[in-house]
Amino acid sequence: MDKLNCFSLTMNDHVAHLVLNKPESLNTMHPTFWRELDTVLHQLNNEGKARALVISSTGKHFSAGMALETFSGAISMDADSPEGRAAIYDSLTDMQSTFTLLESMRIPVIAAIHGGCIGGAVDMVTACCIRYATQDAFFCIQEINIGMVADVGTLQRLPKLLPMGLVKELAYTGRRLSAANALNHGLVTQVFDTQEAMVAGALACAKEMANKPPVAIWGTKQAINYARDHSVEDSLRQMGWLQGAIWSNPHIREAIVAAKEKRPANFPPLTPLKGFKTYG
Structure with a gap:
């Protein structure tokens, strides 16, 4: 695989570890992020060497979500004509398919979340099999705060993971869901004191899975x-x-x-x- 700009990828004992590594930009999701993630996930799924995948991150936040320049740069969206608005469907479908691969690929995927999991990052982690978090982690459906509807999976997957009333409260207000409340409601399965302990726990769980057929x-x-x-x-x-x-x-x-x-x-x-x- 060519050198990655937005991620680092390692493999040990059949466990792949994908790390978001753009802390200076709060690991926001821009066109390069989407292209690299799609390529990595397809490769891992197609090769069959990895038996489990852990996704973690660096810096202050897991991810601050979609980079606003995504919509004004490489993936511009024309809302001034019916033809342009119709094309938005194809752009969104392309982006949705990348996160859907986390759900459909042949191996389990564990998200190890620290700090903020914001906007598009919620779309991403809800497509994973299991979510671990640190005590300082929080989840925020940020799109409502900037005049948008969350559109890459949050509103479709989160109601399968949380009570509907809570989903609506979070989606309508943009409030933060703390790690403790996420644990209470089952969105995450474990909360750790430190990021290091969380990543170690996620890798240990992934290794246990990788030892199964x-x-x-x-x-x-x-x-x-x-x-x-x-x-x-x-x-x-x-x-x-x-x-x-x-x-x-x-x-x-x-x-x-x-x-x-x-x-x-x-x-x-x-x-x-x-x-x-x-x-x-």
């Missing part, structure tokens, strides 16, 4: 996401199809033997993905 982790993620958006009957039907596709006696035997022998299990990696664009 990758195909079983993938199937579990598929089943949970599907069940969230479908009826129990439909989800049970999907589970039957899914289990029929991924069932593996060798994986089960290896997991049992490794547990008895008190050693790490040895599972094959996920098969690399190759679409038509990678051929030729």
Whole structure:
């Protein structure tokens, strides 16, 4: 992968660690951010080497959200004509697809959040599987404060994670949700005293996941996401199809033997993905 400007990426023990590394700009989301994040996520998903992903950040805040120059520079939005307004749909769909990849990629994603998680950053972390936070972390649907509607996933995913009344209160007022209240309502699963302890905890959890059969982790993620958006009957039907596709006696035997022998299990990696664009 070419050198990244907005992130750093490392890999240890099948755990990928992606770090937002533009603290001087509060890790705001500008066109380069979007392009690099999209490229990294596609690569991790396609290669099949990583078995879990942790996303953390640097500086004062996790991310201050969308860089305002995004809308006046490389991704300008023409609101003066019906044709221009219609094109906004395609621009937003492109941006939404990047965060949706966090949700749909084959591995678990843990967001480790410190300081402010503001605006577009809320869109981002709600697409992750698990969220950890520091005591000083807070969440803010900033868009309402600048005359906008949050449009890259917050209003679609947050009601699946928080009580609807609380979502409306946050979305209509732009108030901050503290880490303690986020923990109480289940938006985050753990709160840590320091950023260092939080990142260490996230990496430890990711390593634990990476020691499980990758195909079983993938199937579990598929089943949970599907069940969230479908009826129990439909989800049970999907589970039957899914289990029929991924069932593996060798994986089960290896997991049992490794547990008895008190050693790490040895599972094959996920098969690399190759679409038509990678051929030729």
